[in-house]
Amino acid sequence: MRTYTQLVTLGMPDSHLSEIRDLHLFSDMEDEHFQQLVRASYVQNFPPQIELITEGDPSDFLHILLSGSVDLFSSWNARETSMATVRPVSTFILAASVRDAPYLMSARTLEKSRIMLIPSQDLREVFGKDIQFAQAIVDELAQCYRGVIKNTKDLKLRTSLERLANHLLRQQARAGGGATFVLDSEKRRLASVLGMTSENLSRAFKGLRPYGVEVKGSQITITNQQDLEGFAKPNPLIDHR
Amino acid sequence: MRTYTQLVTLGMPDSHLSEIRDLHLFSDMEDEHFQQLVRASYVQNFPPQIELITEGDPSDFLHILLSGSVDLFSSWNARETSMATVRPVSTFILAASVRDAPYLMSARTLEKSRIMLIPSQDLREVFGKDIQFAQAIVDELAQCYRGVIKNTKDLKLRTSLERLANHLLRQQARAGGGATFVLDSEKRRLASVLGMTSENLSRAFKGLRPYGVEVKGSQITITNQQDLEGFAKPNPLIDHR
């Protein structure tokens, strides 16, 4: 297996390698240690709709999404919810890897995706001897933690209409701040991420019309920024992402 | 201020010090580094209902609750919700400290509490030179992260009745597993933690009566363990705490 691993790794284009090296997680670590991680890892292409990991399974690899997109989701009692969307270039399930604990979420590709896998064991080994890397992992974990806390506040303190309004404002900002932008996920996934049904999302979009939100397919136009912000009341302690 | 700090620190009873030393977070670190942290820190007693930290403020200290209990809560738009209850001996707002970022939650004492405060700056300094400590922080952070993820799953995948049922099962287990146990917080706080109103919690308790839950004040008796578990469907990927 290690042989296969190396073969695949050798096939990794330099562009990807340097992109990974520049990730906050790796940028400050010793070159030798980085090489050690890369040698142990491998890169693979996945088609859309492939379940990469299943909640409850042991966490053998830290995953790094190089291109494409991945849905993190969870199930219980025949219900399912989208927890987050991973976009390149970033890691996912870091917490499970460092704790050597079972995954709490499942992951599936949304589109064709290129993913680097670092064996959790190697991750922990390098972690133990590279303080810069340790620092970076702490930073990344703390950021993830804060992200989930913000999400919890969003869920507990806001109605679904308010969550949608703030989501649109965040997405608008990420898209450059223009009045018109395009939703980056299916509406039913968006509904699940926001903790509602897709029917309810449809109605929520209508409910935002009085505040200056126009919807045409997946294209959103905010015709009255002030009104929308007045309703959404965005807050850096919840919404800054 | 440092003088005051040291004075207070010197007044810390050894029992507390060794208890802190045995905390997972500190147990493996160099003695010298531990001493450095302790010298920089101070310990203080707070009466009940004191707001220790306010969300949005810069995070100057890592807090360690030595005795008493603390409520972590958040507000938005005139609404408020309890995010978690901190019980001794454990840390809180670690993520904000290591990131040097503003608090995302406020904290108030629920009862008379003894709290140790470690300046975030010292924390980060020692962190940079003690790999064991770094390791422990990563572990703690990862655990916190996983806790919040579980909470999010609880909120998004379960109804309030199901959340209450599972909460009772968890609390029962923590209390030793007997059929009768006592709730460890006010019902209105419990309601807020579970993401519901206190009126709704009252009705939820009634709704669990058919599954063998008897309520007398804050004393709960589970008369039919099987029925309750059959309804609650507890799951280690959500409920193990």
Next chain:
DNA sequence: GCTGGCAGTTGACATTTATCAATCGAATGC
């Protein structure tokens, strides 16, 4: 042993959200 205050409960009602079924509409395949 009153009595005021307060957490908790209850009932009536409003709002929010989910469910189910039907339909629309754009994209896909033959």
Next chain:
DNA sequence: GCATTCGATTGATAAATGTCAACTGCCAGC
């Protein structure tokens, strides 16, 4: 070009949850 499929929408309805007001019961303080 037409049928099929699937996501999205809509309407009707049900269920869950929140709100408001009144009331209960217990405890603390005089």
